[in-house]
Amino acid sequence: MRNLEDKNLPRHIAIIMDGNGRWAKKHALGRVAGHRRGAEAVRRIVRACRSIGIPYLTLFAFSSENWQRPAREVGALMRLLSEYIQSEIEEIRSNGIRLNVIGEWQTLREHIRQLLEDAMAKTAKNEDMIWTIALSYGGRDEIVRAVKLIAEDVAQGFLRPEDINQSVFHRYLYTSDLPDPDLLIRTSGEYRISNFLLWQSAYTEFYFTDVLWPDFTEEDLNSAIREYQRRERRFGLTAEQVKRWEKL
DSSP: OOOOOSTTOOSEEEEEOOOHHHHHHHTTOOHHHHHHHHHHHHHHHHHHHHHHTOSEEEEEEEEGGGGGSOHHHHHHHHHHHHHHHHHHHHHHHHTTEEEEEESSGGGSOHHHHHHHHHHHHHTTTOOSEEEEEEEEEOHHHHHHHHHHHHHHHHHTTSSOGGGOOHHHHHTTSTTTTSOOOSEEEEOTTOOOOTTSSTTTTTTOEEEEOSSOGGGOOHHHHHHHHHHHHHSOOOTTSOHHHHHHHHHO
């Protein structure tokens, strides 16, 4: 049962999928087994968000810092990614989901890049939900990249320094065609955002849960959304101003 109010649903949910390794340790399994169960949770939550009617879902799959992990684990993660894309692409396409990838994913191996490019091409015309995967992604790297791009455009005369504002800056981010996340969920009991969507999360509502990612269910997602629906988002305004604005 969803037990969710249809009003005030978050448009954009971002999730830091944490706890695969701890889940594996808890069940006396190798870390790769934990990542495999984590991939099953991805399938479950993508389907749930599509069913609920969430227009934008962004999942933090692999950070720029994750390259420092043991080569065997990184290789297993990349194989899981390949398997997942190949097994799910037809369901994604037929359910109106458009796949989007952000980060330095061009640094991945050629066959994985090709799989991602093909998947994005096959789903490019879908509009019911945009599912973004953050791969080889770091929030600080994204901001530095945006600054460099802006500097290049200023140097070439395409942009004047006095015209740079928050709206202009947003256009240089990976997420230039996405709204900022309304709700950011982090699993596994950690209370930090780990370099994820730093600029975009300025007014995001955070929800932290002790549930490990492989155990995260549709009901856990619903609990996060219900908590979001109980909160009042003021964006610097007073509560009275928000109420007047909502009546307009």
